[in-house]
Amino acid sequence: EVQLAESGGTFVQPGGSLRLSCAASGFTFRNYGMTWVRQAPGKGLEWVSYISSTSGTIDYADAVKGRFTISRDNVKDSLFLQMSSLRAEDTAVYYCARVAAGALFNWGQGTLVTVSS
Amino acid sequence: QSALTQPASVSGSPGQSITLSCTGTTSDIGVSNYVSWYQQHPGKAPKVMIYEVSNRPSGVSNRFSGSKSGNTASLTISGLQAEDEADYYCVLYTNTGTWVLGGGTKLTVL
Numbered sequence: 558e559v560q561l562a563e564s565g566g567t568f569v570q571p572g573g574s575l576r577l578s579c580a581a582s583g584f585t586f587r588n589y590g591m592t593w594v595r596q597a598p599g600k601g602l603e604w605v606s607y608i609s610s611t612s613g614t615i616d617y618a619d620a621v622k623g624r625f626t627i628s629r630d631n632v633k634d635s636l637f638l639q640m641s642s643l644r645a646e647d648t649a650v651y652y653c654a655r656v657a658a659g660a661l662f663n664w665g666q667g668t669l670v671t672v673s674s
Numbered sequence: 675q676s677a678l679t680q681p682a683s684v685s686g687s688p689g690q691s692i693t694l695s696c697t698g699t700t701s702d703i704g705v706s707n708y709v710s711w712y713q714q715h716p717g718k719a720p721k722v723m724i725y726e727v728s729n730r731p732s733g734v735s736n737r738f739s740g741s742k743s744g745n746t747a748s749l750t751i752s753g754l755q756a757e758d759e760a761d762y763y764c765v766l767y768t769n770t771g772t773w774v775l776g777g778g779t780k781l782t783v784l
Binding site for chain 2: 592594601602603604607614616618652657658659660661662663664665666667
């Protein structure tokens with residue numbers, strides 16, 4: 558069974574930094590691209606970033622470009638999102654998701670990031 | 675890349691069929707087969723219901739079907755059930771390697 562478990566979400570002040578992690582199991586992690594998607598409280602889903610299986614392709618939404626960095630460790634089956642210069646509008650539940658057939662096939666339960674002074 | 679357009683809300687009665695729409699442009703949905711649909715219940719993670727426009731993952735009820743015509747993708751739910759009440763999102767994987775999401779439709783089962 559595919560399982561994705563995010564961690565690292567917490568309360569942080571504006572301008573601060575945070576690193577989210579996503580532990581994967583139940584599939585061959587190194588064979589799949591991965592994404593981060595976020596959802597602000599009471600709002601819709603927003604794609605954040607994508608990384609290919611080999612880290613050869615990386616993309617970001619315009620809203621986070623230059624502030625967030627996606628990475629992965631194919632030995633430890635883990636995905637990461639380094640977030641810096643955090644803003645109030647970055648407050649959201651952050652989900653990691655496995656990519657297959659151009660879709661987000663499996664999702665974690667999410668981790669909440671709150672940016673506030 | 676602009677977001678995809680979905681109606682904010684749709685409602686239907688148990689047993690009915692309803693169709694949710696997702697409108698893009700000739701340069702995105704119009705040329706892509708990578709349209710997927712997700713169901714999200716309150717407080718839960720999204721779940722993929724349809725991928726590649728009309729394919730259903732194993733375990734998803736055959737009451738859910740997807741299609742596309744021109745710039746608009748559609749998700750049809752037949753035999754509406756109370757458990758179908760949720761938010762539904764369409765997602766497009768673009769030819770530039772990014773994802774574009776719709777704003778979501780809140781489905782109410784009356």
